[in-house]
Amino acid sequence: MDKVKVLERYLPPDAAPLIGRWIDYFKCEFKISRNRGTKFGDYRAPFDGKGHRISVNYDLNPYAFLVTTVHEFAHLHTWNEHKHKVKPHGAEWKANFKRMMQPFFQKEVFPPDIKLAISNYLDNPAASSCSDLNLYRSLRKYDPVKESVHTVEKIPIKSVFKIKDGRVFRKEEKLRKRYKCVEISTKRVYLFSPVAEVELVEG
Missing domain, CATH: 2.30.30 (SH3 type barrels.)
Incomplete structure (x- = not known):
C-alpha cells in the first residue's frame, strides 16, 4: 500500500505527503510502533549495517503523532550534520526542529493552541525536549476521552x-x-x- 495512504491514518492528512517524502529522502526505516509507556517515539542512528530508523507509537492522536515524527526527523537531520558531536536536544537539534516544523505551520495543520505551545516550546531554551508540560497538555486535549x-x-x-x-x-x-x-x-x-x-x- 502507498505509504502516504498509511500515514494518513495516523497524521493530519495534509501532513502525510511531506512525511512520506522525508522517509524517502533520508532513506529512513519508519515504523509505527506499539505503545511504549515511557516514550512517544524513538530515533536510532545508522549502526551495524542498518540505516536511519524512526518509530512512533501508533496510538497517539494525529497532532501528537506529527509533533513526535518531526521531533525524531530533527534528530536524524542533526545526526547527518554533526554525528555524535552535539547534545541530543541542543541548539542544533532545536534549530532543525524549528525549521522542519515550518511547512506544517504554513499549511495550518495545527489548531491555534498547539501551534502556540510549539512556538513557545521552541522559543524556550530551558525546555530540553518534548517533556515540555505545556506542549504535552495541549496535545493531550485532542486525545479520545478515557473515562477511567x-x-x-x-x-x-x-x-x-x-x-x-x-x-x-x-x-x-x-x-x-x-x-x-x-x-x-x-x-x-x-x-x-x-x-x-x-x-x-x-x-
Missing part, C-alpha cells in the same frame, strides 16, 4: 491510584515539578510527573 484515566495533577491529595503494571500508590504533596507518591505495599516513595496517567482506586 486521570492525570496525577488532577486528582486530590491522598487519592489512591494504580498504574498500568497494577501497583497502587497514594498521592502526597508536590515537590517542585513532581508529586511525591507512596507505594501502598512497600511504603517506598516515588516521584510522578504531573501528567502521568493513572486510574483511581475506589476506597
Whole structure:
C-alpha cells in the first residue's frame, strides 16, 4: 500500500505527503510502533549495517503523532550534520526542529493552541525536549476521552491510584515539578510527573 495512504491514518492528512517524502529522502526505516509507556517515539542512528530508523507509537492522536515524527526527523537531520558531536536536544537539534516544523505551520495543520505551545516550546531554551508540560497538555486535549484515566495533577491529595503494571500508590504533596507518591505495599516513595496517567482506586 502507498505509504502516504498509511500515514494518513495516523497524521493530519495534509501532513502525510511531506512525511512520506522525508522517509524517502533520508532513506529512513519508519515504523509505527506499539505503545511504549515511557516514550512517544524513538530515533536510532545508522549502526551495524542498518540505516536511519524512526518509530512512533501508533496510538497517539494525529497532532501528537506529527509533533513526535518531526521531533525524531530533527534528530536524524542533526545526526547527518554533526554525528555524535552535539547534545541530543541542543541548539542544533532545536534549530532543525524549528525549521522542519515550518511547512506544517504554513499549511495550518495545527489548531491555534498547539501551534502556540510549539512556538513557545521552541522559543524556550530551558525546555530540553518534548517533556515540555505545556506542549504535552495541549496535545493531550485532542486525545479520545478515557473515562477511567486521570492525570496525577488532577486528582486530590491522598487519592489512591494504580498504574498500568497494577501497583497502587497514594498521592502526597508536590515537590517542585513532581508529586511525591507512596507505594501502598512497600511504603517506598516515588516521584510522578504531573501528567502521568493513572486510574483511581475506589476506597
